[in-house]
Each structure stands twice: as structure tokens, then as C-alpha cells.
Amino acid sequence: MIGVSQFRGLMANRQVVRTLVERDLRVRYAGSVLGWVWTVLDPLLMALIYLVVFTVIFQARRGGHQPYFLHLVTGLFLWQWFAQNMTETSRALLSEARLVRSANLPRELWVVRVVLAKGVEFVLTLPVIAAFTIFYMITGQTKLHWTIVLLPVSLVLTFLLSVGIGMILAPVTVLVNDMARVVRIVLRLGFYATPVLYSADMAPPVLQKLLLFNPMSGILELFRSGFFKGEMNILSVSSAVVLTVVLLFVGAFVFKRLEPAVLKEI
Amino acid sequence: MAKPVIEVRNLGIEFYRSRRRRMSLREMVLKRQNSAPSETFWALRNISFDVARGEAVGLVGGNGSGKSTLLRMIAGVMLPDEGHATVRGRVAPLIELTGGFLGELTARENVYLAAGLHGLTKEQIDARFDEIVDFAGPQVQAGMDMPFRHFSSGMQVRIAFALITTLDQPVVLVDEVLAVGDRAFREKCYERMENMLSGGKTLFLVSHSEHDLRRFAERGLYLASGHLKSDGPIDEVIAQYNADADADAAS
Numbered sequence: 001m002i003g004v005s006q007f008r009g010l011m012a013n014r015q016v017v018r019t020l021v022e023r024d025l026r027v028r029y030a031g032s033v034l035g036w037v038w039t040v041l042d043p044l045l046m047a048l049i050y051l052v053v054f055t056v057i058f059q060a061r062r063g064g065h066q067p068y069f070l071h072l073v074t075g076l077f078l079w080q081w082f083a084q085n086m087t088e089t090s091r092a093l094l095s096e097a098r099l100v101r102s103a104n105l106p107r108e109l110w111v112v113r114v115v116l117a118k119g120v121e122f123v124l125t126l127p128v129i130a131a132f133t134i135f136y137m138i139t140g141q142t143k144l145h146w147t148i149v150l151l152p153v154s155l156v157l158t159f160l161l162s163v164g165i166g167m168i169l170a171p172v173t174v175l176v177n178d179m180a181r182v183v184r185i186v187l188r189l190g191f192y193a194t195p196v197l198y199s200a201d202m203a204p205p206v207l208q209k210l211l212l213f214n215p216m217s218g219i220l221e222l223f224r225s226g227f228f229k230g231e232m233n234i235l236s237v238s239s240a241v242v243l244t245v246v247l248l249f250v251g252a253f254v255f256k257r258l259e260p261a262v263l264k265e266i
Numbered sequence: 267m268a269k270p271v272i273e274v275r276n277l278g279i280e281f282y283r284s285r286r287r288r289m290s291l292r293e294m295v296l297k298r299q300n301s302a303p304s305e306t307f308w309a310l311r312n313i314s315f316d317v318a319r320g321e322a323v324g325l326v327g328g329n330g331s332g333k334s335t336l337l338r339m340i341a342g343v344m345l346p347d348e349g350h351a352t353v354r355g356r357v358a359p360l361i362e363l364t365g366g367f368l369g370e371l372t373a374r375e376n377v378y379l380a381a382g383l384h385g386l387t388k389e390q391i392d393a394r395f396d397e398i399v400d401f402a403g404p405q406v407q408a409g410m411d412m413p414f415r416h417f418s419s420g421m422q423v424r425i426a427f428a429l430i431t432t433l434d435q436p437v438v439l440v441d442e443v444l445a446v447g448d449r450a451f452r453e454k455c456y457e458r459m460e461n462m463l464s465g466g467k468t469l470f471l472v473s474h475s476e477h478d479l480r481r482f483a484e485r486g487l488y489l490a491s492g493h494l495k496s497d498g499p500i501d502e503v504i505a506q507y508n509a510d511a512d513a514d515a516a517s
Contacts, residue, residue, distance in 0.1 A: 015382065015385075015387060016382055016383055016385070019378070019382035019383070023371075023375075023379060027370075098362075098365045098366070099365065099366055099368075099383065100343075101343055101362065102343065102362050103343070103366055103383040103384065104341055104342035104357065176290065177290040177291070178290050178291050178292055179291065182291060259345060260344075260345040260346075260347060263343065263344045264279075264281060264344065
């Protein structure tokens with residue numbers, strides 16, 4: 001069955017995946033914490049900018065969940081991980097062409113490895129989110145809700161979704177020249193089509209229905225729910241789960257189909 | 267009889283005539299056509315043979331006859347469009363030797379990375395590390411913590427050869443790599459290959475050097491324009507190949 005044999009192949013080579021992820025992290029954090037600073041600084045600065053634009057300049061009544069800054073930080077950090085997964089997986093096979101050509105490994109591994117490495121980077125930024133949460137709890141502006149225990153689920157979903165889409169993007173980028181540009185544009189649109197800046201319940205009903213088709217929308221809702229009122233739209237979360245599973249299988253199928261052509265090209 | 271180590275059945279692979287067939291979305295959408303040429307040819311077709319354990323096979327044929335492609339499919343880094351190539355046991359591919367090495371990393375990191383890619387655990391690499399460095403020679407030993415790209419190409423190949431042959435895989439694929447290295451190192455390589463052969467390894471060798479072929483291979487496979495032209499004792503196969511080449515030159 002499609003997917004199962006690929007999963008077995010990956011598990012048999014988890015040692016290799018580990019080696020590669022460690023190497024990625026070593027290159028990124030080579031001898032300093034500067035690598036970490038960059039991963040954190042970018043979304044933090046963006047959060048600050050959006051905060052100023054929406055609350056000070058536009059003086060919006062309500063930007064999203066309150067406190068709005070925490071709303072922005074949670075959204076932007078998770079989105080950054082997802083967005084990096086998309087740009088990096090689309091290059092995954094091309095950038096390692098020499099390794100792909102010379103080692104007989106399940107080729108899906110090159111996609112999984114990128115998402116994992118970016119995932120470790122993301123997890124390392126979680127203390128920043130925790131620090132802000134604690135600050136807002138002390139000042140009484142928010143309180144944790146039991147749904148915080150579902151946070152790991154949202155991370156697993158982001159991982160699986162990224163692998164699924166990545167298995168489509170990686171081979172297609174090898175075969176189609178300008179795919180990387182398309183990915184960039186779609187990501188920019190996706191940023192606004194995902195409730196990063198706003199919250200889904202603020203959108204008009206028609207748009208809320210449309211958001212159901214964006215798996216990142218439900219995943220982000222699940223990720224955030226513990227930090228705020230603890231409510232989430234069950235429909236959008238279950239839709240995200242279904243879409244993630246579907247995309248994972250579609251990705252596995254597309255990858256297997258395009259693999260022979262890809263190996264001839266790189 | 268034991269199952270063959272390498273089993274190739276009706277193998278075929280089709281290529282586009284222009285090496286690049288990359289498409290462009292812009293063209294596909296705006297012009298509703300794809301400017302990339304779609305003419306194809308079979309680089310290999312209807313190839314079938316078995317290789318038994320411990321056998322040493324030499325592959326001969328002119329440039330572009332599909333030798334390297336065949337080797338890559340046996341190594342599993344290219345996938346056939348028809349038929350299959352099954353290998354029982356892991357493969358040590360001496361193809362594009364330095365392919366798994368990265369210029370920015372040090373030689374030491376590269377050894378760990380490349381050996382890891384071929385399935386060795388960290389402990390296994392630790393155990394073999396000295397052997398690899400010893401084989402590569404004293405100049406290499408002195409610079410193990412240098413970025414890999416600072417090594418000369420000959421040195422790079424030495425490390426890679428030492429590593430791949432230390433993997434101790436049952437099947438060894440060799441693609442024209444014996445031509446590299448200086449005289450002293452080449453002798454070491456020959457010696458190691460002979461040791462591997464007498465140690466019961468299966469060897470699959472691509473070479474244009476009659477000397478190498480006769481030295482290592484007992485059996486020969488002759489590829490001509492993507493077809494398996496003959497399969498027999500290496501001397502006969504080489505004789506046939508030479509006769510064909512002479513006939514071509516004469517005509």
C-alpha cells in the first residue's frame with residue numbers, strides 16, 4: 001500500500017535522518033547562539049510591527065484574541081515554521097542533488113529531514129512563547145486553559161502536513177523550472193488566508209467556510225486554544241486533520257510517481 | 267543453487283533526447299505548450315542477467331552504451347522504467363566517489379556523514395575510522411580537520427575510496443575510478459580490490475582498461491547501444507568488443 005512501505009523505509013533509516021538533522025543544526029548553530037537569535041528575532045519583530053500597525057495606527061477595536069501581542073507571537077512562530085518547511089522542502093532534492101545521486105536511501109527522507117530540522121528550530125523557540133505567556137498570566141491578561149495539552153498534537157499535524165505537501169513540492173520543483181517562484185507567491189497569499197493576524201471567528205461566515213479548506217487554519221486554532229479562552233472550532237480542527245491525512249497520502253503517491261523522472265534529472 | 271546476488275530482468279530506461287527536459291509553468295499556462303523537447307530514446311532495453319555470489323563481472327562497451335546507467339540502477343540511485351534490478355544485500359558503490367562529500371565540512375565530519383548515509387552507526391564508524399584514515403595515507407591523516415574542499419581532488423578521491431571500501435558491503439560496484447590516484451595509491455587500490463574479491467565479495471566493474479578488466483573480472487558483459495550484446499568469459503567478450511571497435515573504425 002502506498003505510504004506504508006515508504007514509512008517502513010524511513011523508519012529503517014532513522015539513524016541516517018538523525019545524522020542529517022544533526023548536521024543541519026550544526027551548520028545553522030555553528031558555535032554560537034546567533035542562529036537561534038535569527039529564528040526568534042524575525043517573528044518577534046514582525047509581531048511588534050503588526051501590533052503597532054493594527055492597534056496604534058488603525059486603532060482596531062479587536063485584532064484577534066487578547067492580549068493581541070501573544071496572539072501575534074503564537075501565530076507568527078508557527079507560521080514561520082510552516083512557511084520555511086514549504087520553501088525548504090521545495091528545494092530539498094535539488095540542493096542535495098549530489099547526496100541524493102550517490103546514496104541509495106528512500107528519497108522521501110530528504111523531505112522529512114528538512115521538516116524535522118526546521119521543527120527542532122521551532123521547538124527551541126517555544127521558550128520565548130512561554131515567557132510571554134507567563135508575563136501575561138502574571139499581569140492577569142490571560143490564563144492557560146486545559147487545551148494547552150493539545151499543543152503537541154498541533155505540532156505533529158504541522159509536521160505531517162508539511163511532509164505531505166513537501167513530497168509534492170520537492171519532485172515537482174526538480175521537473176518544473178519556476179516552481180520556486182510559485183511557492184513564494186502562494187505562501188504570501190496563504191499567510192493572509194490563515195488566521196495569523198486575525199482570528200477565524202472574526203471573519204464573515206462565507207470566509208469562515210473558506211478557511212475550513214485551509215488546514216493551517218485549524219491547526220493554528222488548535223495550537224492557540226490553550227493560550228486563550230480554550231475554545232476552538234471543532235469543525236475546522238477536524239477538517240484540518242482530514243486534509244492533513246489526505247495530503248500525506250497524495251504526497252506519498254505523487255512522490256512515488258515522479259521519483260524515476262526526478263532521478264534522471266538531478 | 268543460491269539465489270543470485272544481482273538479478274536483472276528485462277531492464278529498460280527511457281531518456282529524453284535533450285538532457286534537460288525541465289518544464290516551465292509560465293510557458294505551460296501562457297502558451298499552453300511545453301517548449302521542452304519530448305523526443306525520447308531507450309538508453310537501455312531488454313537487459314537480463316544474473317550475478318552469483320562471489321562472481322566478478324566486467325562491463326564493457328563504448329561511450330554512451332549505457333554502462334554507467336546500468337550501474338546506477340543496480341546501485342539503486344536511478345529507477346528503471348521497465349523491468350527490475352534486484353540486489354540482495356547492501357551495495358558499496360564506487361561511483362561518483364566524492365558525491366556524498368560536502369566541501370564546507372571537515373574531512374572527519376564528512377567521513378561520519380558519508381558512512382552514516384551508507385548505513386553505518388556511529389560506533390561502527392568509530393571502530394573503522396583509523397583504518398579509513400590509514401588507508402588514505404599520511405598526508406590525509408594530517409588534515410582530517412581541514413575543510414574537505416581544501417584537499418586536492420586526488421586526496422578527496424583517496425578518502426572516499428578508503429571509506430566506501432571499508433563499508434564491507436557484500437556487493438561492490440566500480441565505475442572507472444581506478445584511473446585516479448597516483449601510482450602508489452592505485453597499487454593499494456588494486457590490492458584492496460583483490461582482498462575484497464578473495465573475501466567473497468561480488469564485484470561489478472566498469473572499465474575501459476583491458477588490463478583492469480582481465481585482472482579482476484572472470485566474466486564479461488558487453489553493452490552496445492543499450493542492448494546486451496554478449497555475456498561470457500571476459501577474454502572472449504573483450505575480443506568481441508575489440509573486433510567490433512576495429513570494424514567500426516575501418517568502415
